[in-house]
């Protein structure tokens with residue numbers, strides 16, 4: 001018997017109209033639920049609406065952005081003062097119903113516990129993750145080498161999803177180091193590797209010297225990456241595919257709400273949204289600067305705004321996440337339905353050079369297209385706080401192994417010409433291969449020469 005196509009045939013295969021009806025019904029219930037919370041009641045009032053006013057999709061799109069990281073932090077500080085817990089004034093369920101509270105990595109100072117959940121919320125996110133696992137070819141009984149950073153939301157939220165799915169997880173984590181990862185891979189022969197794209201790149205480079213074999217000889221059948229936009233960059237994706245010679249996928253689940261994973265399309269086609277019944281995200285885009293709604297059509301770029309559709313602990317309503325995404329609405333060659341999302345960068349990463357907007361991922365893509373003349377490792381040098389960059393934009397780029405130094409001038413000209421297509425002309429400082437360092441965690445693309453506040 002052929003395997004079923006979807007984890008949840010009923011929901012994932014719904015017609016557009018049925019799905020829209022379901023989403024609007026759930027949206028109205030979610031708004032009514034949030035309205036009982038004084039924080040949200042106040043926010044709705046300020047924006048000039050009550051839950052009953054939101055009857056159509058157009059009504060919903062007109063609601064302005066109500067939340068962002070800064071407002072979330074304020075909400076946390078206020079609840080510490082008033083209720084002596086750090087979860088936030090927008091906690092909508094009684095705290096006795098909360099069974100966990102996690103935050104993301106990369107936080108300096110006191111984190112915001114954005115991933116605060118009730119038992120029902122955990123059921124929902126298991127369902128969201130399981131839909132992605134199914135599409136990425138994971139099956140009960142698989143063994144997974146888990147090499148994402150431990151102790152963050154991603155890990156804590158994912159461990160129960162693996163357990164319920166029936167997966168044997170080997171939690172070495174990024175901090176376990178590549179030597180241990182390789183040792184345990186030899187012992188347990190996991191079929192699947194979960195890591196960041198930069199860690200996957202790092203393993204391709206390091207495995208030969210640690211184990212005397214190539215990365216693809218570790219025997220993974222699937223490598224699944226998340227946490228950074230790298231997989232959407234054609235040259236990075238190609239490098240990873242060549243290095244592991246197996247199926248590769250990318251997934252994300254911002255706020256454990258907007259679940260999406262890539263597919264088997266020949267060229268990278270973005271991540272298919274798998275749970276439009278649990279949140280609104282990719283179809284609610286705003287301009288990153290003005291926060292005005294943008295019309296969503298195939299290929300459009302904007303900042304995604306998230307609204308929960310079935311969240312009880314810490315629901316989000318019109319939360320501007322700060323991720324700049326490109327949305328594709330055209331049918332995908334793989335045959336799976338739903339809009340697709342490509343992550344372009346963070347709105348905080350936006351650089352403006354002489355009035356031209358450019359994201360680090362675009363610059364990295366251009367530089368990487370010159371591999372093997374360059375190694376692909378590079379830094380963007382910032383002498384002042386972004387987004388404004390005093391021209392010229394300065395880059396440090398590693399030249400490729402064994403390259404003839406007299407060719408660097410010509411190479412620089414070619415990179416500049418290609419960057420010029422994006423209306424930015426950088427200045428390049430050449431550095432030897434390996435000198436920019438490799439990391440097992442997220443790679444920092446900026447070298448900041450200014451003082452952080």
Ligand SMILES: [Zn+2]
Pocket residue numbers: 262263264265269272332333334335336
């Ligand atoms: Zn597809």
